[in-house]
Amino acid sequence: MNILHALFKTSIGKKVIMAVTGLILVGFVIGHLIGNLQIFLPPEKINEYAHFLQSLGKVLWLIRIGLLVAVVLHIWMAVSLVLENRAARKKGYQSQKTLRASYASRTMKYSGLIVFAFIVYHLLHFTVKSTHGEDFYPMTMLHGEKVYDVHTMMVLGFQQPLVSIFYLIAIALLSLHLSHGFSSMFQSLGLRTRSWSGLLEKLAITISVLYFLGNAAIVIAVMTGMVGIQNPDFASCCPVEAHEVANAKH
Amino acid sequence: MKVTLRVWRQENETAQGRFEEYEADNLNPNMSFLEMLDVVNEKLTGDGKDPIAVAHDCREGICGTCSSMINGEPHGPENGVTTCQTYMRSFNDGDVITVEPFRAEAFPVLKDLITDRKAFDKIMQAGGFITARTGSCQDANALPIGKEVADLAMDAAACVGCGACVAACKNSSAMLFVSAKAGQLNLLPQGQPEKDTRVLNMVAAMDEAGFGNCTNQYECSAACPKEISEEFISKLNRDYLIASVRSSVKAKPTTMK
Numbered sequence: 437m438n439i440l441h442a443l444f445k446t447s448i449g450k451k452v453i454m455a456v457t458g459l460i461l462v463g464f465v466i467g468h469l470i471g472n473l474q475i476f477l478p479p480e481k482i483n484e485y486a487h488f489l490q491s492l493g494k495v496l497w498l499i500r501i502g503l504l505v506a507v508v509l510h511i512w513m514a515v516s517l518v519l520e521n522r523a524a525r526k527k528g529y530q531s532q533k534t535l536r537a538s539y540a541s542r543t544m545k546y547s548g549l550i551v552f553a554f555i556v557y558h559l560l561h562f563t564v565k566s567t568h569g570e571d572f573y574p575m576t577m578l579h580g581e582k583v584y585d586v587h588t589m590m591v592l593g594f595q596q597p598l599v600s601i602f603y604l605i606a607i608a609l610l611s612l613h614l615s616h617g618f619s620s621m622f623q624s625l626g627l628r629t630r631s632w633s634g635l636l637e638k639l640a641i642t643i644s645v646l647y648f649l650g651n652a653a654i655v656i657a658v659m660t661g662m663v664g665i666q667n668p669d670f671a672s673c674c675p676v677e678a679h680e681v682a683n684a685k686h
Numbered sequence: 687m688k689v690t691l692r693v694w695r696q697e698n699e700t701a702q703g704r705f706e707e708y709e710a711d712n713l714n715p716n717m718s719f720l721e722m723l724d725v726v727n728e729k730l731t732g733d734g735k736d737p738i739a740v741a742h743d744c745r746e747g748i749c750g751t752c753s754s755m756i757n758g759e760p761h762g763p764e765n766g767v768t769t770c771q772t773y774m775r776s777f778n779d780g781d782v783i784t785v786e787p788f789r790a791e792a793f794p795v796l797k798d799l800i801t802d803r804k805a806f807d808k809i810m811q812a813g814g815f816i817t818a819r820t821g822s823c824q825d826a827n828a829l830p831i832g833k834e835v836a837d838l839a840m841d842a843a844a845c846v847g848c849g850a851c852v853a854a855c856k857n858s859s860a861m862l863f864v865s866a867k868a869g870q871l872n873l874l875p876q877g878q879p880e881k882d883t884r885v886l887n888m889v890a891a892m893d894e895a896g897f898g899n900c901t902n903q904y905e906c907s908a909a910c911p912k913e914i915s916e917e918f919i920s921k922l923n924r925d926y927l928i929a930s931v932r933s934s935v936k937a938k939p940t941t942m943k
């Protein structure tokens with residue numbers, strides 16, 4: 437029995453790949469959220485953090501490739517499983533009741549698909565930096581170095597209602613995806629047992645809700661003006677004090 | 687009481703099939719669903735018509751032969767019972783009841799409500815057995831087994847192989863059946879020698895038969911007349927992972943290709 441055959445060609449193996457790639461992606465999105473929550477701190481913090489990530493060089497590329505492989509495998513297996521499942525019942529029932537499957541579990545492919553569309557846009561927006569004009573990717577000085585002003589980039593992004601709405605929808609759907617996915621991956625790996633499945637289900641819901649609220653807090657803080665632009669080059673947007681603080685520093 | 691039945695009628699495996707309506711009158715609410723069908727079939731036969739073909743055998747919930755999708759639920763509205771243990775008192779006077787065969791590509795419809803479930807037999811042949819010493823009986827209790835383990839194995843062994851799990855699953859997955867059949871043996875000492883090959887071969891036979899994949903929605907467990915827990919699926923996944931790894935690294939005798 438070849439292990440690659442077991443993973444890629446059997447129903448259980450494919451689910452194991454879904455679960456492991458899902459776990460990697462869950463780890464990533466939670467880490468990403470914690471990084472983003474630094475928007476509530478002075479701008480230097482998140483700019484420093486972003487600059488640190490940028491300066492990883494080869495390691496950054498390793499992480500990027502790892503994540504890309506995870507996403508590709510996750511989607512590949514999802515498509516393969518969905519096609520096989522369709523083929524397993526060509527003629528359906530006149531009426532079929534849902535007995536206990538959650539809404540989230542029944543919409544995994546749709547929530548996943550829209551999240552994927554968002555990921556593509558998101559990468560073009562902030563990684564490739566091609567969705568907006570040059571003005572949307574300002575620079576700032578950090579410890580005498582010229583770096584991307586990620587704080588301002590985020591605020592500028594969320595000041596556009598369409599971007600914010602798409603973001604909120606994607607985050608809501610990803611949270612929905614996770615509310616099933618988080619416990620599902622334990623089942624797929626054979627780690628969900630009767631003794632803690634109840635706790636696991638609650639944990640999945642809690643994590644999904646917290647994940648949604650954390651992301652939504654950032655959007656709402658920007659849209660309500662609680663978090664604003666603090667880069668002095670954007671004079672029109674800055675509150676007076678920030679202006680002065682920034683000028684005093686120069 | 688009186689009900690209207692909308693029943694799937696299909697002459698043979700290749701026929702188109704369609705729903706037909708029948709009135710069932712003067713029913714005793716304490717009749718089983720199958721007894722109600724007997725009454726309808728009695729009348730159809732008397733009228734010179736083809737009776738509704740429906741699978742049944744023991745009529746006491748232990749053989750797993752009966753198998754109908756009743757109002758969108760395998761074995762009807764009650765939990766933890768088979769079609770033969772479903773009684774007319776679970777329905778209201780005047781109800782319209784839709785009756786369909788279990789549907790899956792791996793379970794082709796033979797006639798009306800009867801499906802061919804030999805795919806399950808193939809899975810059993812692939813690994814649903816142990817190798818036992820024949821001859822005279824061993825002493826009782828020669829092999830100590832913890833009570834909890836024995837009970838858990840017994841839970842899995844309650845599976846009657848009716849196929850309600852496949853019928854209920856949106857993906858027509860047979861994982862609950864396979865996990866119960868493999869699990870009952872894998873839990874016990876008698877099942878250990880063939881544990882890895884059992885799991886690998888039964889899953890291969892399951893995939894080969896064209897069942898779908900589990901998406902962890904547990905409709906199977908909710909539909910199961912023996913209320914078998916989805917925990918056995920988790921165990922099957924675990925056993926399968928371990929068996930795959932072990933079988934790809936372990937030393938093999940020269941006679942094995």
Ligand code: HEM
Pocket residue numbers: 451454455456457458459461462465507510511514515541544545547548549551552555613614616617618620621622624625900901902
């Ligand atoms: C990019 C597009 C995505 C698509 C098309 C997609 C689709 C799917 C599908 C169809 C499943 C299987 C559901 C099931 O078997 O019940 C699944 C499971 C899962 N997804 Fe995604 N997903 C995507 C992105 C993500 C992301 C970004 C994450 C993490 C943040 C994620 C985490 C998970 C987890 C944890 C599971 C559970 C694995 C399991 O059931 O064993 N997915 N996804």
Ligand code: FES
Pocket residue numbers: 741742743744745746747748749750751752768769770771846
């Ligand atoms: S006829 Fe045997 S279980 Fe229903």
